[in-house]
Amino acid sequence: MYCFILIAVLAFFPIDAAETRPRDELLRVAPTDAAVVVVVQNAREHFRLLKESPFAAWAPSTAVGRRILQSSEFKQLRDSAAMIFRELKTGPEALIDDVVGDAFAFAFSPPPTGGRPKDERAIILIRPRSMAAINSLLDRVNELQRNSGELKSLIRKEHSDGIYFERRKSESSSEFYCFRGNVFAFSSSEIDIQNVIDRDRAAPAVADNTPLLVQRMKQLGVANAPGVVLINPRVLDAEVKARVNAAKPDEKHFLTRFADAWAALDAAAIYANLDTGVEVGVSLRFIPERVPVDLKKWLVGPERSGNSASLMPADALIGIAGHIRAIELIDLVSSIAPGEPDKPGVKESITDAIGPFFGRDKLADILNSLGPNWAVWAEAPVKEAFLPTIVAAIEIGGEGEDRTQAERSLMQGIEFGFQLLRIAYNSKHSDQIELKEETDGGMRIRSLVNDKGFPPGFRPSFALVKGYLLVATSTEPIRRFALPTAKRDRANGDETLARLSGPGTRSYLESHGARLARFLVDMGLVANEKGTRDMLDTFAATMELIEAVELVARSRENGIQLEVKITPSRSLKR
Amino acid sequence: MNVSSDNSIPLLQEDCARSMDRLQRMLDGELPVSASDVDPHAASCRECRERIAAARVLLGELASRVYLILPAQLTESIVATVWEDRSSRIRRRTLTVVGASIIAVAASILFVIWLDRPGVPLGNAMAVGNGEEVASALPLAPEPRPARLSEELARVEQAVVESSRPIAEHVANASGILELFKGPLTLPVGPSPGFAPTRDALAELPNAARTGFEPVTSTTQKAVARLIREVGSVHMSTNPRQ
Numbered sequence: 097m098y099c100f101i102l103i104a105v106l107a108f109f110p111i112d113a114a115e116t117r118p119r120d121e122l123l124r125v126a127p128t129d130a131a132v133v134v135v136v137q138n139a140r141e142h143f144r145l146l147k148e149s150p151f152a153a154w155a156p157s158t159a160v161g162r163r164i165l166q167s168s169e170f171k172q173l174r175d176s177a178a179m180i181f182r183e184l185k186t187g188p189e190a191l192i193d194d195v196v197g198d199a200f201a202f203a204f205s206p207p208p209t210g211g212r213p214k215d216e217r218a219i220i221l222i223r224p225r226s227m228a229a230i231n232s233l234l235d236r237v238n239e240l241q242r243n244s245g246e247l248k249s250l251i252r253k254e255h256s257d258g259i260y261f262e263r264r265k266s267e268s269s270s271e272f273y274c275f276r277g278n279v280f281a282f283s284s285s286e287i288d289i290q291n292v293i294d295r296d297r298a299a300p301a302v303a304d305n306t307p308l309l310v311q312r313m314k315q316l317g318v319a320n321a322p323g324v325v326l327i328n329p330r331v332l333d334a335e336v337k338a339r340v341n342a343a344k345p346d347e348k349h350f351l352t353r354f355a356d357a358w359a360a361l362d363a364a365a366i367y368a369n370l371d372t373g374v375e376v377g378v379s380l381r382f383i384p385e386r387v388p389v390d391l392k393k394w395l396v397g398p399e400r401s402g403n404s405a406s407l408m409p410a411d412a413l414i415g416i417a418g419h420i421r422a423i424e425l426i427d428l429v430s431s432i433a434p435g436e437p438d439k440p441g442v443k444e445s446i447t448d449a450i451g452p453f454f455g456r457d458k459l460a461d462i463l464n465s466l467g468p469n470w471a472v473w474a475e476a477p478v479k480e481a482f483l484p485t486i487v488a489a490i491e492i493g494g495e496g497e498d499r500t501q502a503e504r505s506l507m508q509g510i511e512f513g514f515q516l517l518r519i520a521y522n523s524k525h526s527d528q529i530e531l532k533e534e535t536d537g538g539m540r541i542r543s544l545v546n547d548k549g550f551p552p553g554f555r556p557s558f559a560l561v562k563g564y565l566l567v568a569t570s571t572e573p574i575r576r577f578a579l580p581t582a583k584r585d586r587a588n589g590d591e592t593l594a595r596l597s598g599p600g601t602r603s604y605l606e607s608h609g610a611r612l613a614r615f616l617v618d619m620g621l622v623a624n625e626k627g628t629r630d631m632l633d634t635f636a637a638t639m640e641l642i643e644a645v646e647l648v649a650r651s652r653e654n655g656i657q658l659e660v661k662i663t664p665s666r667s668l669k670r
Numbered sequence: 671m672n673v674s675s676d677n678s679i680p681l682l683q684e685d686c687a688r689s690m691d692r693l694q695r696m697l698d699g700e701l702p703v704s705a706s707d708v709d710p711h712a713a714s715c716r717e718c719r720e721r722i723a724a725a726r727v728l729l730g731e732l733a734s735r736v737y738l739i740l741p742a743q744l745t746e747s748i749v750a751t752v753w754e755d756r757s758s759r760i761r762r763r764t765l766t767v768v769g770a771s772i773i774a775v776a777a778s779i780l781f782v783i784w785l786d787r788p789g790v791p792l793g794n795a796m797a798v799g800n801g802e803e804v805a806s807a808l809p810l811a812p813e814p815r816p817a818r819l820s821e822e823l824a825r826v827e828q829a830v831v832e833s834s835r836p837i838a839e840h841v842a843n844a845s846g847i848l849e850l851f852k853g854p855l856t857l858p859v860g861p862s863p864g865f866a867p868t869r870d871a872l873a874e875l876p877n878a879a880r881t882g883f884e885p886v887t888s889t890t891q892k893a894v895a896r897l898i899r900e901v902g903s904v905h906m907s908t909n910p911r912q
Contacts, residue, residue, distance in 0.1 A: 204893035354882035
C-alpha cells in the first residue's frame with residue numbers, strides 16, 4: 097500500500113522533459129496491449145520541489161490540514177508508516193530517490209468477456225536509480241516476511257533462457273519477479289513475468305526505437321506528465337459493444353452513438369501534471385476518418401477561438417461559458433441524447449415548448465442567431481442581498497434586418513414569459529409582482545419587482561446590451577456589462593469552460609452562509625438548517641486551500657484535451 | 671447487461687468467500703490457525719481481517735476452556751453477515767477506488783511531508799543461494815510474532831482512506847451544494863409539458879454516459895484494486911540477479 101501512496105504522491109510532481117530515458121526503458125518491456133497502463137515518472141525532482149514549496153509549509157496550518165493532522169487516523173497512519181520505514185531500514189526520501197524516483201509502471205488487462213477473474217493480467221515495473229538500494233530493500237522485506245512466516249520458499253525458474261523467481265507464500269499463493277536490464281518486474285501471475293522476458297528479448301533498444309507506449313503518450317500530449325493512465329480502447333471494444341446490445345430502449349440511441357465515437361478512439365489518457373498548481377485531465381486521440389460526421393467538429397475539429405469566458409467578471413464566484421450557437425447545441429444534444437424512438441426528440445420538444453413564445457415560424461431564426469458566445473455565472477450579492485446574483489449573457493449573431501427581427505422576437509418572447517410568471521405568481525399570492533421598465537443610457541431594462549415577496553435585492557431582469565441578451569437576478573450586472581475582450585482566454589489556445597473562485601466563494605459563504613441556509617429551509621428545499629449550515633461551512637473551509645479551479649478544453653491534432661486546473665492558495669513550486 | 675458495478679461483485683465475492691471458506695475450515699479444525707496468516711485477501715480487506723482476528727480470539731478461548739459450545743448456525747451467521755455487508759462495502763469500495771487517487775494524493779502529500787525525516791542507511795544485501803530452490807522450508811513465525819508488514823501496510827491503507835475523510839467530505843459537500851441550488855433554478859415556473867422529452871433526455875444523459883463509460887471505469891477500478899492487492903501485501907523478495 098505504501099507504494100500506492102508513493103505513486104499517488106509522485107503523480108503530482110512535475111517532470112523535466114529531458115529526463116525521459118528511465119521511462120522509455122521501463123515502457124520498452126511493458127505490455128502494449130494492456131487495457132490500462134499507469135506510468136509515474138521522475139518523482140525525485142518533483143518530490144523535492146513539492147517538499148520545499150510554499151504550499152507544503154502552509155497547508156498544515158489550514159483548517160483542513162489541521163483536521164487531517166490531528167485525526168486519530170492520521171496518527172495511526174504516521175505510526176504504521178514510521179514502523180514500516182523503521183523495519184525496512186529506509187525512509188521516504190531514500191525510497192523515492194533510489195527506488196521509485198525514476199519511473200514506475202503498472203499494466204493491467206481485465207479477463208476477457210466471460211473469462212475468470214484469475215485470467216486478468218497485471219504487472220508492476222520499476223526502474224530504480226540504484227540497484228543496490230532496491231536489492232537491499234528487497235532483502236529486508238524478504239527477511240521480515242521470512243521471520244513472520246509470510247514467505248515459505250523462493251524458487252529459481254527459467255523461461256526462454258531468462259531467469260525469474262517464484263516466491264511461494266502458501267500452496268496456492270505465489271508471486272513472481274525478475275530483473276531485466278535496469279528494470280525490476282513483479283507480478284502474482286507467472287505468465288506476465290514470462291512475457292516481460294519475451295518482450296525484453298524481442299523489443300529493440302530504446303536508442304534505436306521509441307517504445308510504442310511512449311509514442312502514444314507523445315501523441316496524446318502527456319509524455320512529460322508525472323502521472324499518466326494510458327487507456328487502450330481496443331481492449332474494451334467488446335465490452336462497449338456488449339453495453340450497446342444490452343441497453344435499455346431509452347439508452348440505446350446514446351450508447352450506439354457512444355460506441356460509434358468509441359470505435360473512432362485511437363488512444364486515451366488520464367493525466368496529472370503540476371507546476372505552481374495541479375492539472376488533471378483527459379486526453380483523447382481519434383482516427384479522424386472513423387469519427388461520425390456530426391461529431392467531427394467537436395472531437396477533431398479545428399481549434400476553437402472562443403473568448404466567452406471573458407464575459408464573466410474576474411470576481412465571479414462560479415460560472416460556465418461556451419462558444420457554440422444555440423442551434424448547434426440543440427443539434428448536438430439531439431444527436432446524442434437518450435430517448436425512445438416513438439417519442440418526440442429533443443429538437444421537436446424544444447420547438448413545441450418554446451415555439452409559441454417566439455412564434456414557431458421565427459424560432460429557427462432565433463435559435464440560429466443565439467450565440468456563439470455565452471456565459472452564465474454567479475457573482476457576489478448586491479447591496480443588502482444575501483443571494484448571489486445570477487447572470488446569463490448570450491450573444492446575438494446575424495446581420496441587418498435578420499438580426500433586428502431576431503432581437504425583436506427574442507425580446508417579445510422573453511417579455512411574454514416574464515408576464516406569464518407575473519400572472520401565475522400574482523394569482524396565488526397576496527403580495528404582487530410588477531413588471532417595471534427603466535432606461536439607462538439608451539439601455540432598456542425590464543424587471544420583475546416585488547419588494548415584499550422577493551428576497552432582498554432579488555429583481556429578475558433582462559435587457560439587450562451591446563449585442564448581447566442579458567438575463568440576471570439584479571439590474572446591476574446588466575448596467576455594468578462589458579463586451580468580452582478580443583484576446584484569447586489563454587495564450588496556448590485553452591478555452592475556459594468553467595471557473596470557480598476560491599476566495600470569492602469562501603467570502604460569500606462566510607458572510608451569508610447562515611442566511612442562505614435559513615432561506616433554503618424556508619423555501620422547503622432542505623429540512624435540516626444546521627446540517628446545511630455545516631455543509632456550507634465545510635465547503636468554505638475547503639476553499640481556503642484553493643485560489644481558483646478552471647475547466648478548460650484544448651484542441652489537439654486529431655483529438656481534444658479536457659483539463660481541470662487547480663490553482664492552490666499557495667504555490668506548489670518554490 | 672449492466673456489468674460495471676456488477677463486474678466488481680464477483681471479484682469481491684470470490685475473495686471474501688475464499689477467505690470465509692478458509693476461516694471456516696480453520697474453525698472446523700481442518701486447517702491450522704496459521705492458515706489465516708497467509709491469506710493475501712486479508713491484507714486488503716478490513717472486514718475479513720477483523721473476522722479472522724475475531725476467529726483467532728475465539729480459538730484462543732477454545733484453547734483455554736474445557737467446553738465451549740459454538741452457537742448454532744455460526745457459519746450461516748458469519749456468511750450472512752458477509753453478504754449483508756457486501757453491498758455497502760462495494761459502494762464504499764467503489765467510492766474509494768474512484769476517489770482514492772485524488773483523495774490519497776492530497777492526504778499523502780501531507781503524510782509524506784510530515785513523515786519526512788533523514789532516511790536510515792539501507793541494510794546490506796542478503797546472500798542468496800544458486801540452487802533450484804534458493805530458500806525453502808522457512809520457519810513459521812515464533813510467538814510472539816514479529817510485526818507483519820502486510821498487516822501494517824493494510825493499516826496504512828486504511829488510515830490513508832480514513833485520514834483523508836475531511837477532504838473527501840468536502841468534495842462530497844460540493845456536489846451536495848450543487849443539489850441545493852437545483853431547486854431554486856427550476857422553481858419559478860414548471861416546465862411546459864411539451865418540454866418533457868427534452869427534460870427527460872437531459873436528465874437521463876448523465877446515466878447513459880455513465881453506462882457508456884462503464885467499461886473504462888470498471889476496468890480502472892479493477893486495475894486499482896489489483897494494484898492495491900499486488901503492492902499491499904509486500905510482494906517483493908530477495909534479489910538473485912541474472
